[in-house]
Amino acid sequence: MCQITVRHANFNFPEQIDRYWYSNSPFKTHFFNSITLLFPDGEQFMLRTIKRQIKQIENVQLKQEASAFIGQEAQHAVQHEKFWHNLWQQGYKFDTYLRFLRFILFNVCEHHLSIKFKLAMIAGVEHFTNVIAELTLKEELFAEAEPIMKELFEWHAAEEIEHKTVAYDVFQSITKNYLIRLLGMIIAYTFILSFVSLGLVTMLYHDKKLLDVKVWQEMLQLFFTKEKIFLKVFSHSIEYLKINFHPSQRDNLFLIKRVIS
Ligand SMILES: [Fe+2]
Ligand SMILES: [Fe+2]
Incomplete structure (x- = not known):
């Protein structure tokens, strides 16, 4: 029996949300804004x-x-895209970024990769999102963020954990080739690191903060010294290299109970 539920969320993001809604930090906020720019088209591709x-x-x-995976990802895409209006209202421009992202996803990946490689890529993306989702819920990564943004990212994180096995199993249903899986990862x-970086630079450039030392200190905090995202993502991601890896091996389903029912 399918245990994955498609929920119909309806987030409304008030205009008053702070420009730097994550701990008043430009770098940390734009890191997650950049993810919000990437998700809608990335999820459409998946x-x-x-x-x-x-x-x-x-x-x-x-x-x-x-089928439930498709329903959940469609919801994530719609809800994250709503926050683009706030970013536009704050004066950010990211049309060029979106054109480039769509070209890579829909003109390059969708048209030129074989179904095996596309599914291997999607299984790799889903491993990455599962790792970030676990950090989000286990370590309350958004504890100091604007409440509605915390709610958005935690809801998304919980559903990512809920459907963490699906893309991997669909990939495995057409091939169990280890090298293709590895290449997909x-x-x-x-892809994710390039586009998150590009989105971040786009947002920081708009704020004229690319040369601000404080911003890069915040980067060190987020990645290496305080939240330690980079180190944690790296160490969790290594599991994917095991020959007999399966997403269900990681015990994190219990984390979603406080967020979704
Ligand atoms: Fe998603
Ligand atoms: Fe997902």
Whole structure:
């Protein structure tokens, strides 16, 4: 039986949300704003790929889970995109960023990668989001953030953990080739790190803060000394290299109970 629930969220982001809504920190805020710029199109790419594959899935439970995955990712895309209006109102411009992102996702990846590589890439992305989701809930990463942004990221994190096995299982249903899985992970991580960095630089450039020493001190805090995101993501991600890896091996489902029912 499929254990994944499609919930219909309806976030409304008031105009009064602080420009630097995460601990009054430009770097940390724009790191998560950058993720919000990436998610809607990234999730569209994922759900479109899974949707095309769904007819070929023979396992009835996996088919239902894939359908719930599509429903959840569609919700994430819509809710994160709503926050773009706040960013536009604050004067940020990211049309060029979005054009480039869409070109890579829909003109390059969607048209030129084989279904095996697309699914390997999506399984890699889902491993990354599962790692970040676990950090979000386990360490209350958004404890000092604007409450509605905390709610958005925690809801998304909980659903990412809830559907963490789906993309991996869909990939495994067409091939169990380790090298393709590994290559998919490399493509996924390169893609995410490149676009999160590009989004961050775009936002910081707009604020004329690219040369602000304080901003780069905040980067060191977030990645290495306080929240230690980089180190934690790196150490969790290594699990994916195991030959017999499966997303269900990581015990984190209990974390979602306080956020979703
Ligand atoms: Fe998502
Ligand atoms: Fe996901």
